[in-house]
Amino acid sequence: MAYTVEQVSIMDSIINRYPRKRSAIMPLLHFVQSIDGYVTNEGIELIGQKLELATAEVTAVSTFYTQYKSKPVGDYHVGICTNTLCAVMGGDAIFESIKEHLDIENDGVTNDGKVSVEHIECNAACDYAPVVMVNWEFYDNQTVQSTKDLVDAARAGNPPAPTRGPNKLRTWKENSAVLAGISDGLANEGVQAGEPTLLGLKKAKGGA
């Protein structure tokens, strides 16, 4: 897929944010995902050309980070934390049941292309364990049932709003654009630091 003149000029504006071109590689990879849904060869070649890097070097970066996908994911990419705390709080059970529920393996996509599932490492939200993320938005204190409801709603095209974060869940591509540094204006929507997160601080300051 060839990129439009407008898309290429956005890439240039991203590159211009950095004193050295090559620093722009990560937002550009997100930007490619916001267009193609994953890191395509066309994207790798264009980034290599723009940043004066070999395509192999771009490949090295894009395969190192798990947020960059080498094949398409769903419109709603569900990440289930299976690190220690989330796992014992129910993450393992959620992960197993969702794979069975959607009839896909880890890193798989449903046939309709709507939902994909991946087990993820710690998201720094242990205070809300077990945590599920959809397109990198938080769904806190999940259960097997709540997660099934969440993925079913996502498949139907009307997922509930994240527990914290914006008032409406955006798609994989839309959130990839945000990760590329293109603001969607929703950064201040919803809960920021929640009650459990601030509890320790409160206690330290002598609160109840």
Added chain:
Amino acid sequence: MSIQELGADQQVQVEMITCVIDGFEITVPKGTLVIRAAEKLGIQIPRFCDHPLLAPAGACRQCLVDIEINGRAFPKPQASCTIPVENGMVVKTQLTSPVADKAQKGIMELLLINHPLDCPVCDKGGECPLQNQAMSNGRAESRFEGVKRTFEKPVAISSQVLLDRERCVLCARCTRFSEQIAGDPFITLNERGALQQVGIYEEEPFDSYYSGNTVQICPVGALTGTSYRFRARPFDLVSTNSACEHCASGCAMRTDVRRGKTLRRLAGEDAEVNEEWNCDKGRWAFKYEVAKNRIKNPMIRDSSGQLQEVSWPEALAEAANGLKNSRSGVLVGGRVTIEDAYGYSKFARVALNTNNIDFRARLHSQEELEFLATAKTNATYKDLDNADHVVLIGFEPEDESPIVFLRIYKQVHKRSIKVTSIAPYASRGSEKLKANLIKSASGSEVSAISALSGLTSKSVVLVGERISETEGGLSSIVKLASDTGAKLGWIPRRAGEKGAIAAGALPNLLPGNRLISNSSARVDIAAAWSVDSVPSEIGLSTEEMINSDLQALLIGGIDPMDISPEAKIKLAKKFIVSLEIRQSDITDIASVVLPVAPVVEKSGSFMDWQGKVRKFEAAVDQTLNRSDVRILSMLADEIGKPINLPTVNSARVEFESIGSWDGEVSTMKLVVGAGNKAINNDEAIISSWRNLLDKGSLQDGEENLAGTARKSKVVISQSRAKSLNVSDGDLVRVSNNYGAVTLACQISDIDESSIWLPRNSLNSQLIRNLGVVSNSVVKVAKA
């Protein structure tokens, strides 16, 4: 404090550091790594990723040692390949520290967890750092009882390099080499954690001219050469130090032979020349010597016009008869050893009584002849190491002398030195050197050369043989060097050209740079040769000999298609004695064919572009060491005017005893350059050079190597593309009265009047197809 020598004219004070390793005190320059300081004491710390010519990585962790500084110990063992020594440092290696020893054994055990036990079928088995160090510094038994990780194998990362991922220990030597030394970062470490592996971008193979070095420095058997894979065990090979015959870079090599057959060639070590690297052509192009059309016995042409195998005495008698009673000359070819060139040189003067001798089996000019006989070319690799500015004129180092490229690239990578290239467009090599391009159509480089400024005595001007195709080119370079004091290097493509100059295989030159025009130089040589006199008349050049009415020619290894499309037809009218390795265009027309040995079967020496002698011995023994000079000596005996050089060694001794001319020298007669050519809109000035990997005859028979050759393309400018209405990759036809070439185009920032094509590549053999290679007007059209 001590003084470390950096260059002849430059000494730098280096701070010295004293530390203790395993109880021994040692003083080394500041910045020395612990692992290197230990080596100086003869203490070997096991390692995989460490390589003295690559930046430290600390990737494999095998070299862990215990370190304390001024009584304060590091809390855990440290990688000795990344830590420089400091005053007061006390290092304990595995020899004196049980902690370091245990740490090393632990690392080795981890590295071996996923490493297959396929040493008996692995190319590296028997010369493998992992195998060796697992024995010397590992545990005897693994505690790992799980299933080893496996990958699909092997992955061809190019047609000549194969990757077995499960053998890899992730030392990153190959990726660091590609990035830091070759400037071709086409292989990288991909993925992460347990899945981390060496890989390429899937659409772009590892087509680097230097990829073979990664096979050589891989400390395990993860990277192997396609041609050598499963062919031999290292302990079955007989290794001989040799020199590379492919170009004038002068690489030291090692040739490994099994049962009389060359199986592989490796880069040898020579800090002053190729360090530890070579190019893929030097490494893999050696199958020509066992090609089917190898000539084994002497042949003469019978009355029906067929070559018939005959005995040596019969062939020599026939050759002598044809040569001795006619006006004759000698075409040496550019690939001979110094000893052989000396043989040809002496043979022409003594046995044939003529100065008709020329080694230039390529385009050449009278101006170049003057230049070769008189110019002071004094640049060396060391000058490149210390240069402030390198100027490339008619010279593409990556294609035409690849180790020169590596040396320049090293300084570009390390010190960002300035590189200027006078060329029609920026080749991939120029781009890697970040060269400042002075766009110049072939034939009109003189104005660009004259306009060069800012050169100092630390600058190096490197000139390729192709500049002789531009009238006035070499003259303006000589002027530039003498005006600025810059060092000058003339770098021919072929390995034998510098040596042939020294041996006097030119129509105006005798051995040791003695001009034929100088009578005392002639007397000098006549005395050395115990003859009454040597001929005083300047001889004919290659082209003149081909076009002349000389009746007989003695021809070494040349390809007439390197000179002109009609050369073969013209030569066919003469009595030809051909000294050849394989059947060729010359043996096709020769009256007598005398077989000679390829480099691996003979001894001798080449002279690299610096003028340094690169001696080598025969790698394949049980051969007759049939170097050209031996045959020439027999032939001269037969003619009745002996040259008395029955062995390579006798030629070497005699040539060395003659020495260089220390008498009066002359300076070059300068030639004025021609103006630019006028062209119409649908015309262009053709320019070309040879890609490193192309249709050259010494690359015959090695298809894996050919698989990584760059695709033949015609380079055109943006505006030409627009006027032809073509886009990148469309076919473009280049033609003249002689013929045509049709190639896919590459749109690039090339001089507006120029187009560029590879000189001798697939579908683009310019002398054959167009009759011209440069500096000539051709028609360009959409195909």
